[in-house]
Amino acid sequence: MNRNHRKEVDRRRTFGIISHPDAGKTTLTEKLLLFGGAIQMAGAVKARKAARHATSDWMAMEQERGISVTSSVMKFNYRDYEINLLDTPGHQDFSEDTYRVLTAVDSALMVIDSAKGVETQTQKLMEVCRMRNTPIMTFINKLDREGREPLDLLADIEETLQVECAPLSWPIGMGKRFRGTYNLYRKQLCLFTAGQETRPQDLVVIEDLDDPRVDELLGSQGDQLREDIALLEGAANPFEPAEYLKGNQTPVFFGSAINNFGVQEMLDAFVEQAPPPRPAATTTREVSPYEEDFSGFVFKIQANMDPAHRDRIAFFRVCSGTFHRGMKVRHHRIGKDVNIANATIFMAQDRTNVEEAYPGDIIGIHNHGTIKIGDTFTDKEPLKFTGIPNFAPEHFRRVRLKNPLKSKQLEKGLLQLAEEGAVQLFRPLFNTDYILGAVGVLQFDVIMARLKTEYGVDAIYEGVEYATARWVECDDRKLLDDFEKKNQVNLARDAEGKLAYLASSEWRLGHTMEQWPGIVFHKTREHN
Numbered sequence: 001m002n003r004n005h006r007k008e009v010d011r012r013r014t015f016g017i018i019s020h021p022d023a024g025k026t027t028l029t030e031k032l033l034l035f036g037g038a039i040q041m042a043g044a045v046k047a048r049k050a051a052r053h054a055t056s057d058w059m060a061m062e063q064e065r066g067i068s069v070t071s072s073v074m075k076f077n078y079r080d081y082e083i084n085l086l087d088t089p090g091h092q093d094f095s096e097d098t099y100r101v102l103t104a105v106d107s108a109l110m111v112i113d114s115a116k117g118v119e120t121q122t123q124k125l126m127e128v129c130r131m132r133n134t135p136i137m138t139f140i141n142k143l144d145r146e147g148r149e150p151l152d153l154l155a156d157i158e159e160t161l162q163v164e165c166a167p168l169s170w171p172i173g174m175g176k177r178f179r180g181t182y183n184l185y186r187k188q189l190c191l192f193t194a195g196q197e198t199r200p201q202d203l204v205v206i207e208d209l210d211d212p213r214v215d216e217l218l219g220s221q222g223d224q225l226r227e228d229i230a231l232l233e234g235a236a237n238p239f240e241p242a243e244y245l246k247g248n249q250t251p252v253f254f255g256s257a258i259n260n261f262g263v264q265e266m267l268d269a270f271v272e273q274a275p276p277p278r279p280a281a282t283t284t285r286e287v288s289p290y291e292e293d294f295s296g297f298v299f300k301i302q303a304n305m306d307p308a309h310r311d312r313i314a315f316f317r318v319c320s321g322t323f324h325r326g327m328k329v330r331h332h333r334i335g336k337d338v339n340i341a342n343a344t345i346f347m348a349q350d351r352t353n354v355e356e357a358y359p360g361d362i363i364g365i366h367n368h369g370t371i372k373i374g375d376t377f378t379d380k381e382p383l384k385f386t387g388i389p390n391f392a393p394e395h396f397r398r399v400r401l402k403n404p405l406k407s408k409q410l411e412k413g414l415l416q417l418a419e420e421g422a423v424q425l426f427r428p429l430f431n432t433d434y435i436l437g438a439v440g441v442l443q444f445d446v447i448m449a450r451l452k453t454e455y456g457v458d459a460i461y462e463g464v465e466y467a468t469a470r471w472v473e474c475d476d477r478k479l480l481d482d483f484e485k486k487n488q489v490n491l492a493r494d495a496e497g498k499l500a501y502l503a504s505s506e507w508r509l510g511h512t513m514e515q516w517p518g519i520v521f522h523k524t525r526e527h528n
């Protein structure tokens, strides 16, 4: 085993941030990038967020592509660590992409607004993390404002998200009375001054809370802190790294992203405790990041800037070995060797000549539609990585052509866009409709605009009565035939020919599932 390779793997941390809109993800991302010295990128994060206000306008999004492609992966160094932060769009453009990005990270950071507690989007993203036992670290944000009681917030996380909390810092007051945090991880008092970024001299090492300096610094709030910590010792779970790594426990930090307060505390614990690249499952065996043969998979495809060239970028996560620019690799689904010369290796801003990528790193591969989500590339061994799913859509539209002569182009466009993972396409068993399914409604606007610019197709949407979908499976051919016959009106095939049950409501779906206990209903489906 090559020592350098091991070192490169061990110092990598690849993660995503999960949060509900407005909890402070953008602000926190910027602060994290500043610690890594990637100042230019920090500006790009803000610019990108500003661009999001016009997300319903696809062309405006296109203009921002240059920014969005690079800020989809933000790479920075902190101490000896090489960190890849993958953007998980959580706003109006919330979509299947968001979910799939989480299949390419080794851990996640959850941001919670202290006034709001756990919100819906966080809950959904957490479900995805749970599927892969992704370790999650939590940052409770906006302590500079009045919010909910800290114990109340922890109880909310534990109950709503079914994960144990282990506080690693504890807030001293909140809002106007916010004085800072006590870092249980490092036994340090971290003092907060409103409107000012934290400096090293604001950190006071206090091994014993009975130290009189606590009272000097905090006044009457010193006793409150002692009481809180005594209470925590009895009530809260101690931090257990093994439980965190299994996804059963989340270490919690409190702070204020906008004041850059508590961010570095968390980042320090993050690089020390978050896992380096983890082994990845394939249909035949588990691949260790320490293996020297190269392998990885595509988890996201993004249309590129120039619609005339239909160029797309496939985001590829390296799982083992080393990637060198210009390397020849095997694209297993199509059984061809390809030379990856035109790749973007995402890197820190100040290091321009990186020609190599290691496990945990993300490469952007330019292509013209030959690469699909879920595709595996390796040196030679035929492998197929698993766990890159399609998610059951929650929104549906029927597509109607304005000009019936364009039906060939429409079919081609929809199939290609479905392959790319931009939307899901369903063909009902009993008619020839095109039904689109999406996780986020913005996906529909994007599809319409792309059908027009890339395929020259003018179409419109009509509402349909579906609200949810499940992929169905059954080993008993006879039972499946019977199910198909009796439920024809609700059945469709997706772009890969897989049978799906589309229901008008969750209730309806539940009813059918009860009626057909022999049929398996899946909420996700793996890419072929």
Ligand code: GDP
Pocket: 019, 020, 021, 022, 023, 024, 025, 026, 027, 028, 049, 141, 142, 143, 144, 145, 255, 256, 257, 258, 259
């Ligand atoms: P995102 O939607 O999760 O990316 O959230 P943003 O980072 O854009 O933050 C949403 C709003 O909360 C913005 O107006 C921020 O200025 C504000 N915000 C972020 N962090 C803090 C904080 O620590 N304290 C306060 N008071 N506001 C914050």
